[in-house]
Amino acid sequence: MTPAAVGGTLRAMKFAVVALALCAVVACKKAESTKKNTAAPVTAGTVAPDGTRAIPVAVKKVGYEPDAITAKPGEKLKLVFTRIEDTECGAQVKVDGGKAVDLPMNQPVEISVTAPASGKLTFVCGMDMMQGAIIVGS
Secondary structure, X not given: OOHHHHHHHHHHHHHHHHHHHHXXXXXXXXXXXXXXXXXXXXXXXXXXXXXXXXXXXXXXXXXXXXOEEEEXXXXXXXXXXXXXXXXXXXXXXXXXXXXXXXXXXXXXXXXXXXXOOOOEEEEEEOOOOOEEEEEEOO
């Protein structure tokens, strides 16, 4: 083989390796986004005698679990946030643009809210990076 032919073959091999790596990255990202979108919003929780529904929310490095909670219009909810992984981002939570509330490690913190008549109510970490929502359904 001539040096020019060897150079062409090496370029083709490099291109093939880069193309395969790019396909793998795209496939992983697509699998992640598909997985996140298939999670059903949480409708369960413990209902108190006054009708308030308590919903545990775990705070992890990857975000809130659950990150979507379905509620009825005007339903009274008690979100019980527990930071179970040491993450600076999850050290605080803000509900519906309100004041930041500290979340100490492994200690439940209750935040009472009322679901809006329609739409959604959001909760975010103190850095506005992790987010979740209460989504009003029927």
